[in-house]
Amino acid sequence: MRLDLTEKHFAERKVLGALVLQVERGQRIAVLGPSGIGKSTLLRIIAGLDREFSGRLSGEDRLAVVFQEPTLLPWRRALENITIPTGCDPALARQLMGEVGLAGREGQFPRQMSLGQQRRLALARAFAARPDILLMDEPFASLDAETAARMIDLTAALLDRSGAGLILVTHDAGEPARLGASAVTLSGQPARLQQAPPSPGV
């Protein structure tokens, strides 16, 4: 996928300036930047959820999005939360649930699962859609450190196996290296993309 953005504004306010972002299968990019700079706005444009921008979004890639909120269907059991939105085979859904450590929870409702478990279910659902490029918006935020670390490792393993590309939006400068992603930073007013300096210890 490739985004050639000229600008994005909300009413009078220009949030994003001119930028180019291109990601192929197998490539991993993390977009860093402070709160309110426009990271989620950029991801929503790439996901096709916001078409009110000047510029061009191109590419035929299959995309799947993982948001910070798990966005599950509360009245459907865990397995159906994968099969219904993606149309995938129940056998694949079961296999993915096993891979994210949710074997045996196929019949549970989201409310019976912890936030970390719900996030892992959302991750399994994203991979069930067999994306070329996975889009993630702060998917590891507000999890305890151990749960976040486990989910980062799981994401990296599923990306390795599937060959999907990644665009991750985060404010945590430590996450790109842990996912093998190159970091770019949104900064300025309106925001533009810059190559991020390597995070300490990398």
Ligand SMILES: Nc1ncnc2c1ncn2[C@@H]1O[C@H](COP(=O)(O)OP(=O)(O)OP(=O)(O)O)[C@@H](O)[C@H]1O
């Ligand atoms: N639907 C909207 N209408 C008007 N302004 C919006 C809308 N969505 C976002 N904004 C504004 O655009 C700017 C960028 O928001 P965005 O959510 O993209 O930032 P962010 O970098 O993802 O922040 P955070 O890290 O806190 O999630 C903010 O100033 C926000 O108030």
